[in-house]
Amino acid sequence: MAHGRDCGRAGRGGSLTVFGECGLPGVYAIEPERHVDERGWFARMYYRPDFAEHGIDFTPVQVSVSSNARRGTLRGLHFQADPAPEAKLVTCTRGSAFDVAVDLRADSPAYGRWTSVELTAESGRAVYVPPGCAHGFQTLEDETELLYLISELYDAALQRGVRWDDPGVAVEWPEEPTVLSERDRSFPDYAW
Numbered sequence: 001m002a003h004g005r006d007c008g009r010a011g012r013g014g015s016l017t018v019f020g021e022c023g024l025p026g027v028y029a030i031e032p033e034r035h036v037d038e039r040g041w042f043a044r045m046y047y048r049p050d051f052a053e054h055g056i057d058f059t060p061v062q063v064s065v066s067s068n069a070r071r072g073t074l075r076g077l078h079f080q081a082d083p084a085p086e087a088k089l090v091t092c093t094r095g096s097a098f099d100v101a102v103d104l105r106a107d108s109p110a111y112g113r114w115t116s117v118e119l120t121a122e123s124g125r126a127v128y129v130p131p132g133c134a135h136g137f138q139t140l141e142d143e144t145e146l147l148y149l150i151s152e153l154y155d156a157a158l159q160r161g162v163r164w165d166d167p168g169v170a171v172e173w174p175e176e177p178t179v180l181s182e183r184d185r186s187f188p189d190y191a192w
Contacts (some may be wrong), residue, residue: 089126102135
């Protein structure tokens with residue numbers, strides 16, 4: 001399958017949150033504008049009008065945090081199946097991660113392709129992953145934490161995954177995983 005690399009920095013514009021497309025339809029790198037003063041900085045991570053302006057109907061109903069002690073930890077590739085596929089807005093609040101989205105939408109021109117975004121606490125960048133895409137990440141340093149805003153309530157019966165090293169996807173992870181759950185290791189190859 002064709003794949004993508006890091007989608008790069010979003011272009012600068014007039015809104016408080018700047019969106020840059022990442023090579024897969026509906027996947028965006030999002031860079032908040034930081035307002036800096038003597039106290040530090042403040043940034044708006046999610047502002048519904050900005051999302052609507054880009055044609056994204058995203059209303060979070062759940063917030064989750066992933067804390068990862070060791071560099072090389074790999075989580076994914078996860079998705080929630082119909083009838084409640086979920087969209088995610090993911091940012092790194094500590095450390096750094098190589099974040100990946102895989103297009104599983106059969107009607108998409110990018111079906112089977114992947115893209116990556118480097119998320120760091122320093123940059124404040126986030127990635128929006130639409131419904132119908134699998135998501136995963138690999139930590140690039142110890143003590144990395146990611147924050148997720150999610151559009152659907154968690155439903156264990158709808159949880160699915162694609163194996164991290166599925167040859168049909170061929171994600172180019174930065175390194176061999178040092179920590180990988182048995183669940184993630186045992187996901188099947190996706191039925192392309």
